[in-house]
Amino acid sequence: MGIKNITVLGSGVMGHGIAQVSATAGYNVVLRDIEQGFLDKAMEKIRWSLDKLVTKEKISKEEGDAIFGRIKPVVDLNEAVKDAELVIEVVPEIMDLKKKVYAELDKAAAPEVIFASNTSTLPITEIANTTSRPDKFIGIHFFNPPQLMKLVEVIPGEKTSPDITELTKEYVKSVNKQAVVCRKDVPGFIINRLFIPMVHEACYLKDRTSATLEEIDSAVKFKLGFPMGIFELADFTGMDVIHKATVEMHLRDKKVINPHPLVEKMFDEKKLGQKSGEGYYKYSDDKYERVTLSEDLASKCNPIQLVANILNNAAWLVTNGASDIEEIEKAAQLGLGLKKPLFETAKEIGISNIVNELKQLAEKHGQFYEPDPLLVSMQ
């Protein structure tokens, strides 16, 4: 079955971007939100983004107009889904709200329509099972901003039919993105499972050593090949997003994350990062300011504890059949912007050294740090 008509439910930060990339690939898109005002704002943003592409001569004015013309803003749900073959749901990350939206959607959409959720952290299978079509339900996790980020995680639930997974991969390819399939519906999927726990671990590293924020961030950037430091990345992502992901992931799996109290404290104090003017660092205006990091500062911090944390989670994904090393490296490169493969960094440091670090951490700080059997076997 070829997909031509897509409905995007939710026109916020992610929804309007997903509508734009879909229309750019030639799909007829209906963008649905609960108020006309939200849709007007979303359409303005899409127009602005397309105009920018025209100014940069990436597309012609005619192409920009044609893409814009393929997106139809609609408030009425029944009208929004009447021609849809695929519905991409991009409503706020609140389980009860998602379930309510799917209850309405399930009634409004014909039985053959595919449902894809852009959830970052909620269990796909659990949401799927509230609908009449768990076999036609899948996770499709775009990254922010969808117009620029190349990675899309595709997450089949327990009952998702293999055809639907294939079709979703084809759709991702058709919108000029790269799909990485997270083969099991595990908390955090791939990228958040690597990234979110590392933010907490970096807080522990700061507590346990005399390293400064800048030294830790410099080590992450210059020794681990991240595009920026981990605290910078957390400030950029927003502590509201990180806190929410932490809560959801920890609720479902205590082994994935060792929550550091500072993350919740910063969230409570509204120190959300760049968007609020203060997170780990302070930001003047709302301009994007880079913290000064250097190789010299990097030499003052040994990041083995961070490498051990991210590697242990990567290994967990492999051991538990959710992914393999090649796919994890691809996801980390496209989703986190890593310039160096994780397992290459690990080999430079020495897998045995990493396993020893994890064993020592486990002795001091508990079972959370127990090395994954895959790492132990790779020594």
Ligand SMILES: NC(=O)c1ccc[n+]([C@@H]2O[C@H](COP(=O)([O-])OP(=O)(O)OC[C@H]3O[C@@H](n4cnc5c(N)ncnc54)[C@H](O)[C@@H]3O)[C@@H](O)[C@H]2O)c1
């Ligand atoms: N923001 C990010 O960086 C990011 C990245 C990846 C995934 N996500 C995920 O994408 C989803 C949406 O996040 P967001 O940041 O775009 O949220 P957002 O709050 O910016 O947008 C959500 C939109 O959904 C609308 N909405 C609410 N109920 C609706 C309904 N019944 N039908 C249609 N629209 C409805 C809201 O009015 C709002 O415009 C969440 O699941 C989130 O976890 C977000």
